[in-house]
Amino acid sequence: MGLVNDLADLASFDSLLSAEGQALLDDVRDITPDQELAVATRLRRDHPADLVSAAVAQARLRQRATAKFGEADARRMYFTANGVEQATRTSVATHRAQEFEALGVRSVADLCCGIGGDAIALARAGISVLAVDRDPLTCAVARANAAALGLSGLIEVREADVTEVDTEPYDAVFVDPARRGGRGRIFDPEAYSPPLSWAIGTALKVPRAALKIAPGIPHEAIPDAADAEWISDEGDVKEAVLWFGTEPGRMRATLLPGPRPLTGRGLPDPEVRPVGRYLYEPDGAVIRAHLVADVAEEVEGGLIDETIAYVTSDTLRATPYGTAYEITDQLHFNVKKLKALLREREVGILTVKKRGSAVDPEELRRKALPKRHGKASVTVFLTRVAGAPTMLLGHPVP
Numbered sequence: 001m002g003l004v005n006d007l008a009d010l011a012s013f014d015s016l017l018s019a020e021g022q023a024l025l026d027d028v029r030d031i032t033p034d035q036e037l038a039v040a041t042r043l044r045r046d047h048p049a050d051l052v053s054a055a056v057a058q059a060r061l062r063q064r065a066t067a068k069f070g071e072a073d074a075r076r077m078y079f080t081a082n083g084v085e086q087a088t089r090t091s092v093a094t095h096r097a098q099e100f101e102a103l104g105v106r107s108v109a110d111l112c113c114g115i116g117g118d119a120i121a122l123a124r125a126g127i128s129v130l131a132v133d134r135d136p137l138t139c140a141v142a143r144a145n146a147a148a149l150g151l152s153g154l155i156e157v158r159e160a161d162v163t164e165v166d167t168e169p170y171d172a173v174f175v176d177p178a179r180r181g182g183r184g185r186i187f188d189p190e191a192y193s194p195p196l197s198w199a200i201g202t203a204l205k206v207p208r209a210a211l212k213i214a215p216g217i218p219h220e221a222i223p224d225a226a227d228a229e230w231i232s233d234e235g236d237v238k239e240a241v242l243w244f245g246t247e248p249g250r251m252r253a254t255l256l257p258g259p260r261p262l263t264g265r266g267l268p269d270p271e272v273r274p275v276g277r278y279l280y281e282p283d284g285a286v287i288r289a290h291l292v293a294d295v296a297e298e299v300e301g302g303l304i305d306e307t308i309a310y311v312t313s314d315t316l317r318a319t320p321y322g323t324a325y326e327i328t329d330q331l332h333f334n335v336k337k338l339k340a341l342l343r344e345r346e347v348g349i350l351t352v353k354k355r356g357s358a359v360d361p362e363e364l365r366r367k368a369l370p371k372r373h374g375k376a377s378v379t380v381f382l383t384r385v386a387g388a389p390t391m392l393l394g395h396p397v398p
Helices: 009-016 021-028 033-043 051-069 079-088 092-101 119-126 136-148 196-203 284-287 292-299 336-345 361-368
Strands: 107-111 128-133 156-157 173-175 208-213 227-233 236-244 251-256 259-261 278-282 312-315 322-332 348-354 376-385 389-396
Touching: 009 021, 009 051, 009 136, 021 033, 021 051, 021 092, 033 051, 051 079, 079 136, 092 119, 092 173, 092 208, 092 236, 092 251, 107 119, 119 128, 119 136, 119 156, 128 136, 136 156, 136 196, 173 196, 196 208, 196 236, 196 292, 236 284, 278 284, 278 292, 284 292, 292 312, 322 336, 322 376, 336 348, 336 361, 348 361, 361 376
Parallel strands: 107 128, 107 173, 128 156, 173 208, 227 251, 348 376
Antiparallel strands: 208 236, 227 236, 251 259, 278 312, 278 322, 322 389, 376 389
16 A cells, blocks of 8 residues: 555544543544534634544544444544545455455465454454554554454554565465555556555465455456455445465355355356346346356346346246346337336336446436326336347336
């Protein structure tokens, strides 16, 4: 992780760890955005302005972090703005820690540790962790988080350049390279900090390793020695992980909560079929892992188009790897026809999904939904069927 904070930030954070800072954090714990100005003005009468600002900012970050870390942990932990954005969600970090534990790993060098989200999950699995980052503030926050959660005995935080750390004493290495720069997300793995090639080289030097990467990584960029896993949480794809020291060449998707794992079997691409009674929308992790064929086989289905990851079937099969919809109508793309059909059926709730279409879902909803809304609901899929722009209408199967 790059140097994203300065010494003033570090001094401000250190002040929060003082008795006065802790008392202020308690005072501002539950303030809402509309209360911030009034509360800060009141507190500045008795406390340094910089300390009050730091406490209010930290309270705001803790509230944001609740979605990733849960309220119980987020209320005790410390964050930076970058740390909240880049930290691993607790459910995902816990899953990865359990994978390491199942592999018999007892010690991990966590390189590019950030604010310590993964280190915390590893320590809670009973694994000792060396957490490394080169940013002084980030290290201070990670160290404070380990202490706040009672994990200092298992987590050693070290401020250093990860490329200079000796990983030989550890059972495994975990690397979470920075994938954001001054202009936003970085898509070239060699532009990560540190580069993916360095991370792979480091992984090959230890018995076990896991490298966190962007889920959109091209499959051709995955080394033959890697075991690639795509992870989604509540249907939202979160990350991909390259495992080393496990099963080279394996492709798998893990759906959380669960976990619900799906391992590829090297099946050929499904055949294209006419749209049947049911449409299956595979989970995003399944799609990223190129395991749509495994889902199609499970539901005795095929594809609606050779380039579209929607599976169709006349068979209804419960599957944890996708959502099933019963299709009622198949129309060529035509907004006027859709609007007339929605009016006829008194539709008031319109869910728009798309795959292989350039149409903006919000614009379609605005144009197609009748002004006099009814109570019925429908889902419309904007897609291609055998190459033709198509609208499929249906409902989720209970």
